[in-house]
Amino acid sequence: MDVVEHAEDRFPKPRAPHRFLTDEELGAYERDGVVCARGLLDAETLETMTDALEDVIANQSVLGGDAISLAKKGFHGDIFVWKLHDAFRDLALFSSLPALAHQILPSERIRFFYEQFFVKRAGSPVTTPWHQDIPFWPVAGEQIVSFWITLDPVTRASSGLEFVRGSHRWSQRYKAVTPNHDPYMMDSELPVAPNFAEARDEHDVVGWDMEPGDVLIFGPTVAHGSEGNQSNERDRRALAFRYCGEDVVFAPRHATMPLLWDHDMTAGERLHGSLFPQVWPHVLAEEVAKRWEGPEPPSPKAVGAFFQHLADTGFGPGSDKKTVFSGVDPKG
Numbered sequence: 001m002d003v004v005e006h007a008e009d010r011f012p013k014p015r016a017p018h019r020f021l022t023d024e025e026l027g028a029y030e031r032d033g034v035v036c037a038r039g040l041l042d043a044e045t046l047e048t049m050t051d052a053l054e055d056v057i058a059n060q061s062v063l064g065g066d067a068i069s070l071a072k073k074g075f076h077g078d079i080f081v082w083k084l085h086d087a088f089r090d091l092a093l094f095s096s097l098p099a100l101a102h103q104i105l106p107s108e109r110i111r112f113f114y115e116q117f118f119v120k121r122a123g124s125p126v127t128t129p130w131h132q133d134i135p136f137w138p139v140a141g142e143q144i145v146s147f148w149i150t151l152d153p154v155t156r157a158s159s160g161l162e163f164v165r166g167s168h169r170w171s172q173r174y175k176a177v178t179p180n181h182d183p184y185m186m187d188s189e190l191p192v193a194p195n196f197a198e199a200r201d202e203h204d205v206v207g208w209d210m211e212p213g214d215v216l217i218f219g220p221t222v223a224h225g226s227e228g229n230q231s232n233e234r235d236r237r238a239l240a241f242r243y244c245g246e247d248v249v250f251a252p253r254h255a256t257m258p259l260l261w262d263h264d265m266t267a268g269e270r271l272h273g274s275l276f277p278q279v280w281p282h283v284l285a286e287e288v289a290k291r292w293e294g295p296e297p298p299s300p301k302a303v304g305a306f307f308q309h310l311a312d313t314g315f316g317p318g319s320d321k322k323t324v325f326s327g328v329d330p331k332g
Helices: 023-032 043-059 084-092 098-105 285-293 300-312
Strands: 033-036 076-080 110-120 128-131 143-149 162-164 205-208 215-218 224-226 236-244 278-280
Touching: 023 033, 023 098, 023 215, 043 084, 043 236, 076 215, 084 110, 084 236, 098 110, 098 143, 098 236, 098 278, 128 278
Parallel strands: none
Antiparallel strands: 033 215, 076 110, 110 236, 110 278, 128 224, 143 215, 143 236, 162 205, 162 224
């Protein structure tokens, strides 16, 4: 990578986009809540991330490999891998994605939110239940964009994502249902989303056959889901890298994604700091220096606070309510 020619010259210079989004693509994103951008990422990036993903699955995890994955059924997932693996870090902070996020979001400054991966091996029956992303997250705001990157050719039969076009304008929110239907994440008053794919005549359900380099770009409230991988020959390996603008604030609440690193944010504050670093127009040394120097495993203090919350809400070890999180040992 090239090096930035300014005071932060120890950090890589973000890569220029393989191409920028067209006006037509930006219009589709605003109108539909989702767009498939063809050929957005280059072959070198895809090769690097394919190798990195397989390395992470084999050798490294954030949530112990159990809270999100269903390995015996051919499903692997994890979150905040960028804190541990340098290839994920570099794609998050120093790739073309921050520039593309800035093109989409009406915000002068862009922060990296987090990333996760979703792998469905050939023949995996695991579905992605229909959902919206925002109920999963301890944040509030509209300026959030996800880049869903496939590393394999994908069709509906091999578990390509499908969306209800225009559902980003709905006021209805749905329960956060994970592939393993974890009771903690579902412990809210929200209803479970219907399987919109079963009512295609009533809803504008859309999906795309995709090739590596194609990227799905979508907002935080559009409804989406996918079936299991019916292909017996091809894996479906996908990454989701998420970015946010200046209207996104910390909104801690029960039954949302755990944050396992220390931060000083209070409710209502804009996201900031080393957990959600600025990436556009440039990174800030005080936010990324520690991660640049080496991996940042989850903080024992933050992990302890999350486990205490599980116990306080009836999800601790030995309680009647069950969650896979209570038995997880987050580590790097």
